[in-house]
Every structure is written in structure tokens, then in C-alpha cells.
Amino acid sequence: MAEFVGAFGVPHTPGFPALVEREGQSSETAQLYQAILDQLLDLRVDVLVVFDSDHLNSFFLDNLPALCIPVAADARGPNDSVPSLPERLVRLQPQLGMHMVDYLTRGQFDVSRSHHLSLDHSLMVPLHFLDPENRFQVLPIYINGLVPPLISSLRARSLGEFVLKAIAEWDSESRVAIIASGSFSLEVGGPRISDDGISGVPDPEWVLHVADRLKKGAISKLIDEATTERMLRAGNVGGELLNWIALLGTVGDKPCRFLELQTQFGHGYASWEVL
Amino acid sequence: MGGFISLSTYDVNLFCHRISVDPVFRNAVLNGSEKPWNESGLDPVEIEALRSGDVGLLYRRGADAFLLHQLARFQVEGLTPKRYAASMKYGRVLPRD
Numbered sequence: 001m002a003e004f005v006g007a008f009g010v011p012h013t014p015g016f017p018a019l020v021e022r023e024g025q026s027s028e029t030a031q032l033y034q035a036i037l038d039q040l041l042d043l044r045v046d047v048l049v050v051f052d053s054d055h056l057n058s059f060f061l062d063n064l065p066a067l068c069i070p071v072a073a074d075a076r077g078p079n080d081s082v083p084s085l086p087e088r089l090v091r092l093q094p095q096l097g098m099h100m101v102d103y104l105t106r107g108q109f110d111v112s113r114s115h116h117l118s119l120d121h122s123l124m125v126p127l128h129f130l131d132p133e134n135r136f137q138v139l140p141i142y143i144n145g146l147v148p149p150l151i152s153s154l155r156a157r158s159l160g161e162f163v164l165k166a167i168a169e170w171d172s173e174s175r176v177a178i179i180a181s182g183s184f185s186l187e188v189g190g191p192r193i194s195d196d197g198i199s200g201v202p203d204p205e206w207v208l209h210v211a212d213r214l215k216k217g218a219i220s221k222l223i224d225e226a227t228t229e230r231m232l233r234a235g236n237v238g239g240e241l242l243n244w245i246a247l248l249g250t251v252g253d254k255p256c257r258f259l260e261l262q263t264q265f266g267h268g269y270a271s272w273e274v275l
Numbered sequence: 276m277g278g279f280i281s282l283s284t285y286d287v288n289l290f291c292h293r294i295s296v297d298p299v300f301r302n303a304v305l306n307g308s309e310k311p312w313n314e315s316g317l318d319p320v321e322i323e324a325l326r327s328g329d330v331g332l333l334y335r336r337g338a339d340a341f342l343l344h345q346l347a348r349f350q351v352e353g354l355t356p357k358r359y360a361a362s363m364k365y366g367r368v369l370p371r372d
Contacts, residue, residue: 056342057296061288080295118296146341189344191334191364198347198356236340 002096002170005043007251007274008036009180009244011267012052012125015199018084020129032260032269033129039271040130046174047093047137048130049163050123051243052181053145055080057120065112066151067159068142069104071097077119085128090119093137096170100139103166109159126181137174143246145182145239153226156242157219160249180247182240183267184210190236202266203234210241211268217255219248235266250274284337286316290325291342294349304351328354328369331362 010033020030040048057080059065071094078085097113104111123140131138141163144150151159160178167176184207186200187193193201213222226245231238251272261268290311293300303311312322324332330343340363346352347359353371361367 056288056292056339060292061285061339081298081301120296147339188341189347189359189363190340193360193363195360195364196357198344198359 002047002167002172002174002176004164004167004178004250004274005045005175006039006177007179007247007272008039008177009247009268009270010036010126010130011183011262011265011269012122012181013200013265013267014080014082014085014121014125016125017082017128021084028262030129032262035258035260036269036271037130040136040177043177044175045136045177047096047139047176048179049096049139049141049167049176050126050179050181051160051246052122052140052142053237053240053243054142055120055122055146055237058117059142061147064144064147065142066144067104067109067111068114069097069101069111070094070114070117070140071101072115072117075117075119078121078124079118080120082121082124085121085124088124088134090123090127091134091137093139096139096167096172096174099170100141100163100166103169104159104162107162107165109162122181126179130179141246143242145242146237148228148232148239150228150231150239150242152228153223153242153245156245157223157249160246163246164250178247178250180243182243183235183237183265184241184244185234185266186237186240187235188237192235200235200237200266202263203238204263204266206230206234206238207261207263207266207268210244211259211261214244214256214259214268214270217253219245219253222248284333284339287321287325287333287336287338288342290315290317291338291345294351295342295345301349305349326352328352328358328371329362330354330359331364331366334363
């Protein structure tokens with residue numbers, strides 16, 4: 001059976017590929033992603049399962065899933081023209097995708113599936129830094145984090161718990177790491193943006209609060225606090241926190257081993273030891 | 276984005292979505308073609324708001340803020356981040372630079 005070997009959280013800021021191209025590998029952002037990549041390599045990971053929120057690029061309002069899992073063999077990205085982020089073909093993991101759809105549906109999750117899709121920066125930025133050599137197979141698990149109504153935090157944690165069980169029952173020798181993609185708090189394009197830019201603006205107080213909960217492994221408290229209203233008060237993409245909460249469903253209430261914040265961007269880089 | 280997205284703003288959201296993911300459509304808009312506008316299904320108020328940079332009006336009518344920001348990301352009709360913010364935050368439509 002497949003083995004769950006590590007859990008990580010990373011941001012997907014679309015400006016980061018260009019920033020690192022400008023500032024080089026010694027930049028803080030490059031170093032933080034590299035720290036995660038080093039752990040993935042040490043763990044000899046085969047498959048990345050990524051809790052992710054599409055930004056109305058891969059999916060649109062004509063048919064917007066609350067939860068979606070690709071069952072395609074591969075997919076191209078980015079589809080949203082991100083500077084310094086070259087287009088590439090990503091190897092997906094359709095066997096695990098179909099197993100996951102089946103397992104989650106049996107577990108009362110009404111998850112949709114996609115046989116054909118393209119990928120936006122929310123997945124491609126993490127892969128740019130964490131899988132520059134196309135080494136891993138990837139299975140995104142999409143959670144709607146942008147357009148209310150959102151699933152509840154409690155539901156997101158339960159999703160994570162079921163994903164963990166599905167991996168444990170997947171008939172494969174693969175070593176699987178789970179990643180949460182996204183910020184804790186960010187307003188993009190809404191009334192809380194800065195006067196002269198369209199870059200995301202975070203709610204630093206909420207960012208630090210979430211970080212404190214992660215450091216202490218205080219998941220139940222975070223779930224109580226992270227209502228849809230509170231997450232969206234932290235920004236119109238504040239629902240990306242659901243990806244992190246789903247990840248917490250896979251690691252339980254253990255504190256994270258490593259957490260580095262970039263509070264000015266509303267996010268952090270984290271890892272949990274699971275073996 | 277304070278709640279459910281209004282059906283009446285669907286075409287505005289679709290226009291912004293296509294700016295992000297459809298380079299042919301985006302280039303046609305950026306190159307000044309009238310075809311994307313004429314075929315957009317947008318009503319005259321929405322077209323005027325989009326072309327003048329009055330994203331604040333569109334937001335108040337229910338358009339999605341994340342999608343609207345794509346207009347400034349690609350500077351559609353000269354919509355700079357500063358002009359975008361003036362409309363979104365303060366309801367002020369600034370002239371094109």
C-alpha cells in the first residue's frame with residue numbers, strides 16, 4: 001500500500017517566479033521553497049497530493065465545483081499567463097485520482113472529477129519551485145476557496161482525514177507527500193487593496209493568529225475560529241486557508257515542525273513530520 | 276466579494292476570466308479590436324464601466340473582485356493599478372494617463 005511520508009504548506013504567489021528570477025537563488029523566497037524541496041527529496045517522494053484552490057482560471061462560474069479531483073493523465077499549465085513561469089506538461093496520477101474520487105464518494109463527499117483541464121498559478125507556482133525537474137506525479141484536490149459559499153473548516157478537516165485513509169488504502173508502492181497551497185489571508189482586487197497596487201493585501205493579525213494555531217497544533221480551535229465570515233474578512237481569497245485545514249486533517253493535532261512566515265504576503269512555509 | 280455572485284454580472288465575470296486565460300481574446304482587446312466588446316453580451320452600462328475603469332461600480336453590482344483585478348493585471352483600456360484602486364476603494368474614476 002502507498003505510504004504517507006510528509007506534509008507541507010507553501011504559498012503560490014504569482015509574482016514569485018519573476019521575483020526569484022530577479023533576486024536569484026539566495027533570495028528568501030527561493031531559500032524557503034528550497035527548504036521544502038530538500039525535505040521532499042530526503043523523503044524520496046513519488047507523488048504530491050496538493051490541496052489547492054483554483055482562481056477561476058481552470059474552472060469558471062458556468063460550472064464551479066466545491067471539490068474536484070482530476071483523473072487525467074496529464075495537464076498543461078499555467079493557463080493564466082504568469083510572468084517567468086514557463087508552460088509545462090504536468091504528470092498527474094489518474095489511478096490515485098480515480099481511487100480518491102471513489103473513496104471520497106463512498107465517504108459521503110460529493111466530489112466532482114475532471115478528465116480534461118489546465119492548471120493555473122495556484123498549482124504551477126509551487127511546482128515551479130518544488131518540482132523543477134518534473135520528478136513527481138501530482139494529484140491536485142481542488143477546494144473552492146474563492147467564491148462563497150465555501151465548505152466549512154470542519155468539512156475541510158474531514159476531507160483531509162478521508163484523503164489520508166484513501167492514500168493508506170491505495171494499492172501502490174508510492175511514497176506520497178501532501179501539500180497545502182495558498183495563503184492564510186489575502187485580498188486581491190477588492191476594496192482592501194493598497195492605493196497603488198493590485199498585489200494581495202493580507203490581514204497580518206489573522207496571519208499571526210493562524211500561525212500560532214499551527215505552531216501549537218491547536219486544530220480544533222482554528223476550525224472553530226475559521227468560519228467563512230472570518231476567512232473572507234481576512235481577504236477575498238482568505239478561503240485558501242481551507243487547503244491548510246484539509247492538510248491538518250491528515251496530520252492530526254501535532255504542531256508543525258517548521259514554520260516560516262512571510263507575513264507581508266499573508267502566508268507561510270511549513271512542514272510536519274509524519275513518519 | 277461579499278456573497279453570492281449575481282447572475283446579471285455573469286458576462287462581466289466571463290469577460291475578465293477570458294482576459295486571464297484566453298490570449299487571443301486578450302490580445303484582441305488590448306489591440307483595440309471592437310469585436311470582443313460587440314460579442315461579449317455586456318450591456319451598455321457594463322461596457323462603459325469596463326472601458327472607463329469603473330471597476331468599483333461593477334463590484335458593487337456583484338462582479339467578482341478577483342476576476343476584476345485581471346483588468347488591471349493586463350491594463351485593459353489603460354487601467355493601471357492606481358486607477359483600479361481609486362475606483363475600487365473610493366469610487367473615483369480617474370482619467371487615463
